[in-house]
Amino acid sequence: xxxxxxxxxxxxxxxxxxxxxxxxxxxxxxxxxxxxxxxxxxxxxxxxxxxxxxxxxxxxxxxxxxxxxxxxxxxxxxxxxxxxxxxxxxxxxxxxxxxxxxxxxxxxxxxxxxxxxxxxxxxxxxxxxxxxxxxxxxxxxxxxxxxxxxxxxxxxxxxxxxxxxxxxxxxxxxxxxxxxxxxxxxxxxxxxxxxxxxxxxxxxxxxxxxxxxxxxxxxxxxxxxxxxxxxxxxxxxxxxxxxxxxxxx
Numbered sequence: 001x002x003x004x005x006x007x008x009x010x011x012x013x014x015x016x017x018x019x020x021x022x023x024x025x026x027x028x029x030x031x032x033x034x035x036x037x038x039x040x041x042x043x044x045x046x047x048x049x050x051x052x053x054x055x056x057x058x059x060x061x062x063x064x065x066x067x068x069x070x071x072x073x074x075x076x077x078x079x080x081x082x083x084x085x086x087x088x089x090x091x092x093x094x095x096x097x098x099x100x101x102x103x104x105x106x107x108x109x110x111x112x113x114x115x116x117x118x119x120x121x122x123x124x125x126x127x128x129x130x131x132x133x134x135x136x137x138x139x140x141x142x143x144x145x146x147x148x149x150x151x152x153x154x155x156x157x158x159x160x161x162x163x164x165x166x167x168x169x170x171x172x173x174x175x176x177x178x179x180x181x182x183x184x185x186x187x188x189x190x191x192x193x194x195x196x197x198x199x200x201x202x203x204x205x206x207x208x209x210x211x212x213x214x215x216x217x218x219x220x221x222x223x224x225x226x227x228x229x230x231x232x233x234x235x236x237x238x239x240x241x242x243x244x245x246x247x248x249x
Contacts, residue, residue, distance in 0.1 A: 002030070003082040014046055020123075021092055069167065083112075083156055112153070139177050152194045153176060160179060170212045
């Protein structure tokens with residue numbers, strides 16, 4: 001039997017993008033899917049746009065929250081699927097066959113993951129994320145940067161603990177590392193699984209986000225190894241921008 005997947009979308013005042021995200025989920029060919037939407041009491045018409053699809057999603061909560069990760073925890077608490085996936089407002093599942101293809105890759109993995117394509121605010125493709133998904137992923141794989149986005153990772157709900165809301169910008173990194181530490185089977189789907197809208201809260205608060213990421217990486221990898229790893233991160237970043245500049249010249 002095909003496992004049940006709970007897809008969770010959180011949104012707040014994003015009437016511009018919410019429908020696109022919803023349609024990417026509701027248009028999946030996969031039959032065993034539970035769709036949960038957590039709205040932070042939007043006042044810009046977002047809730048009215050969601051209500052147009054009443055009856056096509058499993059659960060809707062619209063109330064104030066304490067931030068993005070508090071809202072994600074609300075969705076996680078409501079999920080009843082064997083697996084969970086966060087597809088927040090503005091992002092999309094890659095195509096209509098994505099979920100079916102993910103679960104066809106292997107049976108009963110603890111984690112499935114894939115590649116992400118980035119898009120700008122006008123929904124023009126920016127290509128693959130700078131951090132490509134690794135061929136083999138484990139909890140140590142983030143030591144050189146977050147190379148799998150939460151939109152591109154399907155996890156067994158039994159392994160998914162609540163997000164640590166003491167982190168304001170990077171709790172998803174902490175969440176994925178914790179899950180990966182307990183996972184015994186992690187499967188690379190070798191395909192694009194998500195489309196990601198750039199410019200989220202971690203980009204708007206980039207310095208604070210980077211400081212928080214450093215704290216998280218230090219917690220898991222140790223201070224000295226983390227400092228050394230960040231030297232390599234800086235070198236790789238510089239090389240990326242040099243290559244990118246040459247391509248555009």
